[in-house]
Amino acid sequence: MAIKLKPVDVAIIGLGGAGGVAVLPLCQAGLKIAGIEAGTWLDPHSFRPDEINNNVRGWPDSVQKANREVPTVRNSVNGPILPRPAVHAMMNAVGGTTIHYWAQSWRLNPWDFKAHTRAIERYGRSAIPAGSTLEDWPLDYDELEPYYDTVERAVGVSGKAGNIRGKVDPLGNVYEGPREREYPMPPLRSTGFTELMRDAAVALGWKPFRPPAAINSEPYNGRPGCVFHGYCSRGGCHIQAKNSTAVTTIPSAIKTKNLTIFDRAHVTRIGVDANGRASGVTYLRGGKEYFQPAAVVLLASYTYENTRLLLLSKSKAFPKGLSNNGGQVGRHYFGHWVAAGNGGVIALFPFDLNVWYGTPAQGMVLDDWADDNYDHSGLGFIGGTNLHVYNEMHPIQSAGMETFGEPTFGSRWKAFIHQNAGRWNTAHLQTSTFPYEDNFLDLDDSVRDPLGDPVCRITSLPRQNELRAVDFAQRKMEEWYRAAGAIKVVRRTMNPPGVSTHAYGGTRMGDNAATNVVNRWGFSHEVPNLGIMGASVMGTSGARNPTLTVQALSWRTADHLARNWKSITS
Amino acid sequence: MPSPRTRRGISRRTVLASVPLVQISTLAAAAPSIAPAFTSDQMKLIEVVVNRLIPADDLGPSAGEAGVPVYLARSFAGHLSSDRSAFSEGLAAIESAARARHNTAFGELSPAQQDEFLTTMEKNEVAGFRPDSRTFFNRIRQLTLEGMFGDPWYGGNKGFAGWDLIRYPGPRLAVSAEDQRLREPVKPLRTSARGGR
Numbered sequence: 001m002a003i004k005l006k007p008v009d010v011a012i013i014g015l016g017g018a019g020g021v022a023v024l025p026l027c028q029a030g031l032k033i034a035g036i037e038a039g040t041w042l043d044p045h046s047f048r049p050d051e052i053n054n055n056v057r058g059w060p061d062s063v064q065k066a067n068r069e070v071p072t073v074r075n076s077v078n079g080p081i082l083p084r085p086a087v088h089a090m091m092n093a094v095g096g097t098t099i100h101y102w103a104q105s106w107r108l109n110p111w112d113f114k115a116h117t118r119a120i121e122r123y124g125r126s127a128i129p130a131g132s133t134l135e136d137w138p139l140d141y142d143e144l145e146p147y148y149d150t151v152e153r154a155v156g157v158s159g160k161a162g163n164i165r166g167k168v169d170p171l172g173n174v175y176e177g178p179r180e181r182e183y184p185m186p187p188l189r190s191t192g193f194t195e196l197m198r199d200a201a202v203a204l205g206w207k208p209f210r211p212p213a214a215i216n217s218e219p220y221n222g223r224p225g226c227v228f229h230g231y232c233s234r235g236g237c238h239i240q241a242k243n244s245t246a247v248t249t250i251p252s253a254i255k256t257k258n259l260t261i262f263d264r265a266h267v268t269r270i271g272v273d274a275n276g277r278a279s280g281v282t283y284l285r286g287g288k289e290y291f292q293p294a295a296v297v298l299l300a301s302y303t304y305e306n307t308r309l310l311l312l313s314k315s316k317a318f319p320k321g322l323s324n325n326g327g328q329v330g331r332h333y334f335g336h337w338v339a340a341g342n343g344g345v346i347a348l349f350p351f352d353l354n355v356w357y358g359t360p361a362q363g364m365v366l367d368d369w370a371d372d373n374y375d376h377s378g379l380g381f382i383g384g385t386n387l388h389v390y391n392e393m394h395p396i397q398s399a400g401m402e403t404f405g406e407p408t409f410g411s412r413w414k415a416f417i418h419q420n421a422g423r424w425n426t427a428h429l430q431t432s433t434f435p436y437e438d439n440f441l442d443l444d445d446s447v448r449d450p451l452g453d454p455v456c457r458i459t460s461l462p463r464q465n466e467l468r469a470v471d472f473a474q475r476k477m478e479e480w481y482r483a484a485g486a487i488k489v490v491r492r493t494m495n496p497p498g499v500s501t502h503a504y505g506g507t508r509m510g511d512n513a514a515t516n517v518v519n520r521w522g523f524s525h526e527v528p529n530l531g532i533m534g535a536s537v538m539g540t541s542g543a544r545n546p547t548l549t550v551q552a553l554s555w556r557t558a559d560h561l562a563r564n565w566k567s568i569t570s
Numbered sequence: 571m572p573s574p575r576t577r578r579g580i581s582r583r584t585v586l587a588s589v590p591l592v593q594i595s596t597l598a599a600a601a602p603s604i605a606p607a608f609t610s611d612q613m614k615l616i617e618v619v620v621n622r623l624i625p626a627d628d629l630g631p632s633a634g635e636a637g638v639p640v641y642l643a644r645s646f647a648g649h650l651s652s653d654r655s656a657f658s659e660g661l662a663a664i665e666s667a668a669r670a671r672h673n674t675a676f677g678e679l680s681p682a683q684q685d686e687f688l689t690t691m692e693k694n695e696v697a698g699f700r701p702d703s704r705t706f707f708n709r710i711r712q713l714t715l716e717g718m719f720g721d722p723w724y725g726g727n728k729g730f731a732g733w734d735l736i737r738y739p740g741p742r743l744a745v746s747a748e749d750q751r752l753r754e755p756v757k758p759l760r761t762s763a764r765g766g767r
Contacts, residue, residue, distance in 0.1 A: 048763040049741035052720040057649055192752030227744035238743065351753045356738060357745040391750065395719040395738040400712070408692065409623040409711065410685060414735060418629050421736035 002282055002291040008034040008260075010561070011281045011294035013267050013309070016096020018533035019300030020245025021151060021551040022558040027258035029562035034292050036283055038301075039063040039092030040263040041246070042099060047236035051394040054100065054234045058087035065092045065266060069449040071304050071456040073498040076438065079459075081446075082498065089234065089501045090302050094263060095246025097302075097501070098547070100234045102360040103214040103242050105157045106544035107148045107552075110141040110177040111371040112432070115540050118372060119382045127382050129465035133332050133435045137539055138511045138520035141177040147552035147559075149180050152212075154252070155551065156220045156243040158185035159212030173209050175367040185217045188226060193353045193425070194364040197389045200484035206368045211388065213361030214243040214548070223247065230357035230392050265290075268451065269313045270297055270530070276317035278530040284451075295569045296561060299507075300533040300554065303333075304456040304499075307441045307506035307536065312453055323507075323524040328517045330442050332435035332505040333458070335497030336541045337466050339429040345477040346402045347486035352422045356398075358391030360428065365389075369476050370543040371432065381465045383432025385473030386543040387480060390428060398422065404488050425486075427477050431469050433497075433504070433541045436461075441506050462496035502535065502546055509537040509553075522557030529568055531557050607646035607654055612661050616642055618677045619664070620714045622684045631731050633714055640725035641717030660706040663698040664691075670698075723764035730760045 009031040012019045019035065026033050040063060053059065058067060066088040073082045091097045111118055116136045119127045128134060151157075161182045162172025187210035190198070194210070201208035215232075218225045226241040240247045253259045264285055271279040271291065280293040299306050310329045311321035321329055339345065367373055370384040398421040406416045444457035474491040481489050510516030513525035518537055524530040533554040535546040542549075561568060608616065617634045620642075624633035633639075646654045668676040668687065676684065690696050694704035717726030719736065727733065733740055739749075739756040741763055749756045 049743075050721050050723075050763040052716060052724055056716055056720070060649060189747060191747070191750035192754075193750070196752060228750065229741070229743050229745055231741065352737075352755065354750055354752060354754065354756060356756070357742075357749060395733055395736060396715050398738065399719045399732070399736050400715050407689075409688065411625055411627045411629075414624065414627060414629050417736050421738070 002289040005034075005290055005292045007280075007293040007295070008032045009294065010034070010296045010298060011036060011292045012298040012300055013270075013281060014038070014096065014299075014301040015094050015245070015250060015261065016091075016300070016302070017098045017101075017245060017547050018550050018554040019298065020095055020098065021155070021249050022298060022300060022533055022554040023253040023259050024154060024249040025555055025558040025562060027253040027256040031258060031562065031565070033253070033259045034294065035259055035261045036265045036267055036281055036292065037094050037261060037263050038065040038266050039094060039096070041094045042236060044236060044238050044240055047238045049229060049231040049235070051231070051396050054231065055394060056396065058089070058234075059091065059100070063092040063264060066090045066302070069305070069308075069455045071441075071458050071499050072444045072447050073458045073460070075459070075461045075496070077459060085499055088499065093246065094250060094261065095244040098214070098244040099236045099246060101547065102233055102545070104361050104545040105152070105155070105159075105212045105214040105548040106542075107176060107179070108141065108542040108544070108549050109175055109367070109371045112540050112542035113137040113140045113144075115382065115432075122372065123376060123382070127376070129382070129434055129436070129463060131436045131438065131463070132465070133437055133515065135510055135512070135515065135539055138509060144549070144552050144556065145177065145179065147556045148548065151548060151551045151555055153184050155214050155245070155248045156185065156216060157183055157212050157214050157548070158187050158217035159183040160187045160210060162209065170207060171209060173367055174207055175370065175373045183212065185220055187211070188213055188215060188217050188359070188362040191355070191358060191362065191391055193355050193391065194362070194389065196484050197364045197480065201364070201366055201480060204480065204483050206366050206480075208364050208366045211361060211363055211365045212548075213359070215359060215361055216241045216243065221248070226359065228358045228362065228391075230359075231394070232359035232361075233392055262292075266451075267301075267309065268453070270299065270309060270322055272313070272315040272317055272322065272527075276527065278322075278527050296529045296531065298531045298533060298557075303503035303506055303534055303536040304441065306532060306534055307333075308443065308456045310507070311443050318526070323517055323526045323530060325526055326514060328508070328515065330440045330506050332508040332539060333439055333441045333460065334433045334435050334504050334541065335458070335460060335500030336502030336504065336546075337431040337433050337470055337497055338500075338502060339427070339431075339470065339474065341397070341426055342400070342402060343492055344426055344429055345474050345481065346424060346426045346490050346492065347481035348404060348420060348488040349423045349425070349485060350487050353425060354422065355391045355393050355425065356422070360390040360392050362392075363388050363390030367543070369473055379468065379472065381468040381472070383434070383465070383469055384543055385429050385431040385469060385476075387473065387477055388428040388430070389425060398424070402490055404490065425481070427481075429470070429473050429477060430502075430541075430543050430545070431466060431473060432543050433466055434463075435505050435508070435539065436463055458498065460497065502541065504535045504538045504541050504546070507532045507536040508539050510539065521560040522553060523568065531561060533557055605647060607643050607651070608658070612658065613639060613643065615661055615664065615676060618684070619688070619710060620717075622681065622688055623711060623714045624718055625681075630735050633718055633726075635728070636718055636731040637722075637726040637728040638714050638717035641720070642713055644725050645713065656700070657709070660699060660709070663703075663706065667696050667698050721764060722762050733758070733760070
């Protein structure tokens with residue numbers, strides 16, 4: 001029998017990028033919150049410039065929940081299960097993956113919220129990819145803008161505005177939606193390499209700019225500016241200049257004394273009462289089972305676990321899983337098409353680039369080929385790609401470089417990497433990805449976690465729209481590298497997305513209860529006191545990292561809950 | 571780290587339980603070494619293979635001299651222990667295929683024959699591997715890269731030989747704008763994140 005705890009106002013599952021932000025407005029509204037987190041606090045003193053620990057082994061001294069329930073992957077219902085990674089890049093910790101992410105903190109562009117309508121307006125109904133379940137978001141950019149603005153300041157984002165209330169500034173992203181005001185900090189500093197790429201883009205007539213990042217470019221809220229030490233990708237920040245929720249919104253929430261954190265708490269089920277309302281959360285901690293009753297449950301783990309927990313939480317009222325009487329949990333899933341490292345475009349230069357240090361967010365980007373910023377007539381796809389070049393290269397990664405036809409071992413290879421390990425680069429290309437009828441998440445009864453519960457199963461086949469968009473973007477990227485002086489460029493055929501760090505859908509947000517799990521405020525259509533946070537509610541990806549949008553949506557859901565407490569809880 | 575385990579993930583109690591014949595007086599000295607992952611024959615084969623991947627030459631020491639076999643042995647005794655039998659099968663497949671093709675052990679082949687054999691493995695043309703020879707070639711090559719170019723605390727990259735080979739200037743806790751200029755060499759700072767040499 002589970003040990004029954006004292007009821008709280010809100011039980012929130014997961015204190016990562018989403019839940020770690022949502023706790024702040026909830027606590028500020030005076031609600032009593034139980035923050036239930038699978039991981040624990042990580043000590044910045046243990047954050048080392050150590051590629052084997054961070055990148056190869058995936059932080060073996062952190063809580064390994066995600067690594068023990070890595071989803072299985074197949075391309076179709078009848079297809080074989082594909083090899084799955086041994087290490088899941090998502091982090092179990094207070095602060096979650098914001099501890100070691102790249103911290104790129106983008107707003108989506110206005111087109112991404114209304115892609116369905118805009119694509120039909122410009123190109124006709126046939127432009128909508130065959131088999132896709134694309135819908136407009138129930139809100140537009142302007143509705144989310146105040147929440148983007150709030151999170152950019154609460155977390156701390158550096159960058160350069162490209163559009164302040166309609167006034168366009170070419171030093172920022174001229175394609176972005178209008179923002180109320182400038183970023184709270186200037187962008188991270190340029191480097192020799194990013195300036196080289198900027199000049200090449202300008203010569204091509206493109207519009208490069210420095211990307212936004214949840215990294216301090218100068219001292220902010222009592223923490224220092226970035227020192228560019230070069231182990232930011234999958235590394236924690238030893239000086240706390242990376243604005244993980246563990247050093248920003250969570251400590252602010254703790255100061256209100258309204259947040260109690262239960263760490264190392266492994267949530268197994270969400271409870272349901274006789275009326276079909278969420279009643280609380282069951283979790284394991286230290287070998288004991290607890291039940292945390294709550295007036296409202298907020299599910300804020302990662303996309304795969306959000307879906308899995310709902311499907312595992314079966315009851316009389318919800319025999320197919322919580323909030324799944326409409327059969328929409330797991331639907332409209334997609335993993336972002338992201339080309340990076342040896343899966344994307346790789347360039348060799350005839351001189352040292354010195355990109356060893358810095359952080360991926362210290363880059364040069366352009367949106368000229370993203371979203372609907374160019375005419376797609378005759379191209380056979382909608383959406384586009386943000387092109388991003390950046391700093392930070394680790395030694396194992398660099399020595400594992402593409403050899404451009406040279407041998408891959410022996411003395412000739414040694415001479416090759418001696419000259420070239422510091423002279424190559426690979427871009428980070430994020431392509432608009434859409435939901436499809438046949439791409440979904442469910443449970444895999446053949447693979448179970450250590451507790452005996454089935455893991456999540458990804459069924460996802462790459463589609464023509466995305467394949468064409470990726471090919472188009474890779475050619476543009478090659479053009480950019482060559483304009484900057486690259487002597488060799490290869491465009492690798494990417495693997496279709498499997499287990500992803502940019503995983504969307506499964507609990508999509510929309511007004512139509514027949515095709516969506518949560519309403520425009522992030523609350524379940526079927527369970528009025530269950531809110532869901534994370535990229536699992538997003539219906540399009542855009543061509544950029546999801547975290548800031550996830551955080552803005554989470555803040556908005558929390559704000560809605562605080563303002564409508566009585567109606568949601570009665 | 572809050573858990574009572576040692577940094578290699580093996581508790582002292584496990585060590586005590588697994589070496590009952592060792593006298594207590596020698597335990598202190600023996601504690602850092604854990605149950606070996608590979609037999610001495612397997613270690614010899616690993617050494618031969620990694621030394622063909624990264625041979626000694628004018629640009630620096632071989633993988634063996636830089637401690638890469640130590641990295642593999644420690645990895646498979648700890649972090650990769652669940653993969654050890656699969657890896658051992660791959661090593662056995664190298665020996666079987668060498669005997670089938672050349673009627674001798676891999677280690678007895680000439681360096682040129684060994685290179686030709688490894689190239690054939692990389693091309694996925696050697697039978698007897700699960701799932702195939704290219705996968706095992708890539709596996710052992712990747713582990714060699716990890717040992718050679720990872721932090722020396724893990725047993726390889728001895729004397730920072732790997733970082734010197736690729737002209738990596740070494741981890742440091744803060745980096746100036748001058749250290750991020752094009753074409754300008756950065757003065758190497760040879761230090762381990764964990765105190766290895």
